[in-house]
Amino acid sequence: MSNNRSSNNLLVPQARAALExxxxxxxxxxxxxxxxxxxxxxxxxxxxxxxxxxxTRRLVQMAQQQLAGRQ
Incomplete structure (x- = not known):
């Protein structure tokens, strides 16, 4: 029997609208x-x-820019 839990849970639920x-x-x-x-x-x-x-590419770019700004 399958488990109904999804492994694709957003860590920040408010991010759903931004992703859409x-x-x-x-x-x-x-x-x-x-x-x-x-x-x-x-x-x-x-x-x-x-x-x-x-x-995915855009999210990685955003993360890289954020990390570069912290250094």
Whole structure:
């Protein structure tokens, strides 16, 4: 039987809105139209993976800039 706990819990729950906004910004930059109804079943894995990859890159860049500013 599977456990219903997700390992993808946000450490800062308020960050969810910022991540959602970032998802739409990046999709727009890539020319990918996200459905307004929130159903992503018709989206290609390639498109969704591209969005996720760019989100990760941007978050890493932000963290690196933050760390560089502390030194």
């Amino acid at each position: 906004q970032m998802k739409y910004e990046i999709a727009g930059e890539l020319g990918i139209q996200l459905p307004q109804d929130g159903y992503y079943g018709n989206m290609t894995s390639r498109d969704m993976g591209s969005i996720g990859g760019y989100i």
